[in-house]
Amino acid sequence: MRDVPLPVAAPVPAVPASGAAPRRCALLCGVLVLVTSCGWGTGDEGDGGLPGAPTGVTAAAGSATTVHVMWNTVDGVETYAVYRGGAVVKEVPASDRMVDITRLRPSTAYAFTVRARDADGRLGPHSREARATTPDASTDDSAPTRPTDVRARAAGSRAVQLTWAAARDDRGVVSYDIHQGGTKVHSVGGGQTAAVVTGLRAGTRYSFTVRARDAADNLSPASAVVRLTTPGSDDGRATAPTALHAASRRTDGAYHIDLTWVPPRTDGAVTEYQVHLDGRPATSLVYGGDAPRDRAEYSFYAGREAGVTHRVRIRARLADGTWGGFSAEREVTTGPPG
Structure with a gap:
């Protein structure tokens, strides 16, 4: 985890980051026709408590050496394993429902399946097979024009x-x-x-x-x-951290604010949070691959003066790159005055 200070100015909500957020993409040809792809749906129900088989698996050539594979989400899984034939070629987190398979051969037919893996490491059944054929390769140094x-x-x-x-x-x-x-x-x-x-x-x-x-x-x-x-309103409750607790601690003549909270239940782990102090962004924290799922904690410097009351709240950056809702705001005072 690294601590990255933020400027005081109000942030502009970011738009997509790694791992893409739960989305379903559909193609149109003349009129709007939705087809299954990176979507919300659920997989077939698994046997014996295993994850279900992902549904809606599609494959399409992206170039002479790549194929784009997509599928619908399966509830309650940790990762997806993408197979080419009988071998795993890619494993992605639950927040992803699409992947580009690279280093393929031109003019070759390929078949792909997807399996869901739960938190205990158990793999569900294979999805139905999706096939794609890569086009001919060509010596070409000229990129297409921009759309x-x-x-x-x-x-x-x-x-x-x-x-x-x-x-x-x-x-x-x-x-x-x-x-x-x-x-x-x-x-x-x-x-x-x-x-x-x-x-x-x-x-x-x-x-x-x-x-x-x-x-x-x-x-x-x-x-x-x-x-x-997008129209409508989002009150943010579904994407806000919960059970935020704030306490003051004195160390080496200065005060720190200790925070604990429960991360929001979203697809995949939340790896970035923003802390707002007294209505303004104060700091940002970014986790690596060990982002907490059940309970998170963080401490930051709050100055040397006692008896100062602060308001603090936090929010998470979601898998689609946008900021989720704010947690409930808490007040914390830096020790007894005097």
Whole structure:
């Protein structure tokens, strides 16, 4: 864990970070047609308490050497294992429902399945098989042009419809990568110029860009950023840390504030929190791979003066890169005055 000080100015809510948030992406061709992909649904019920088999598994070539695999979420799992044939080729956290399988052979047919793993390390059954064939390889040093005329409109409070004008390439565009903030959240075929991203939160501001990719894996510059706020409101209770407790402690002539809380129940572990002191951001803490799931704690410097009362609250950065709701605010006083 590292402690990163933040400026006093109010933060701009970030948009997508690692691991992407629970989303379901759907392709459009002429009219809007939703198809299963990185989605919310649940897997088939497992036997004997094992995780269910992921449903809605799809595979699509992203270039001559990559295939994009997607699936629906399975409740209560820790990780997903992606298989090519009988071998595991990738394992990802529960917050991810998509992955790019790389270093494949051009002009080759592949079959993929996905299995869910629970907190006890038990693997559920294989999903149904999804197949994809990579296109021919070509010697090509020219990247496609950037997609233009990118537009977005809300499709309800939890979804956004994106459209764009096709990019140009001397050998042809194989796929388009959709980025939410700085994170790739989906890939669609080169013949598509529209998609729907779901699993978003109401009343939240998002930004999207689109990039084109050719068979040689050359990637275009990003399109212009398109921004919008989903309609409705989100009171933040479902994504807020709970059971926040704050206490003052004196050490070496100075006061520190000790915090403990229960992390919000979201897909995957929460790895970043922001602490607000007296209504302003005071510090940020970032965990590595050992982010706490049941109980978190943190201490920070609060000055040398006794009898000062502070208000403190925290919030978590979610898997989709946006900030969750604030915890309840607590008051804490730096020891007895005098």
